[in-house]
Amino acid sequence: MNGEQARPPIPDRPLLRGERVWLRPLEPRDMPAYVAAINDTEVGGIAGYRWPQTVEEATAWLERHAEKSHSGGAFFFAVCELGDDRFIGTTWLKDVNMSSQMAELAIFMDRDHIGSGWGADAQRALLNFAFTNVGLQRVYLTVFTANERAIRSYEKLGFQREGLMRRSWRGIRGLEDSLLMAILKEEWEAQNQP
Secondary structure: OOOOOOOOOOOOOOOOEOOOEEEEEOOHHHHHHHHHHHOOHHHHHHHOOOOOOOHHHHHHHHHHHHHHHHHOOOEEEEEEEOOOOOOOEEEEEEEEEOOOOEEEEEEEEOHHHOOOOHHHHHHHHHHHHHHHHHOOOEEEEEEEOOOHHHHHHHHHHOOEEEEEEEEEEEEOOEEEEEEEEEEEHHHHHHHOOO
16 A cells, blocks of 8 residues: 555535536545646636645645635535546535524636536535535635636625626735635525426
8 A cells, every 4th residue: 555545435425516527525545636726827826825835734734724625614625526526626615604694605617627527516516515505505716806717606606796896816816806606505595496
């Protein structure tokens, strides 16, 4: 095994799944792929990462946030293709506030899985988890105004624009405007009736 931990079998019917992807807890073994993505301008740059990271730095970040995951204050998932457990992206519910029943969604997909519906499928799985399993009433996110592809994807999922936040996010071109977008549980349910 060369120091590698035994990997659990890939479930035939994952608990958190979309049509093409499934979500599993983000693990230290994902950090090389995670770092490769965030150090890529087309992935990490548009997601707001401002400087390169090492695998060690990313692993330390994951370890610091493990307690939030265990206590329900955040949920960090690796996105994997169905039938595989390799990292192709990540999606999170962070700053889970059970008093206000809301959390912030974040997502990025690796370069090979951008723009072809993988991320939208992962977000559908995460939103279903947020509203059904966690019991949230509102999920929000922020996105660069220049990231029109992501905005269109969020709107197709049912997110509504709530406001423009001027010069609120430091991107690869300096301070940029971002949009605050959100979806409410009843909007999600109305859009996803069987």
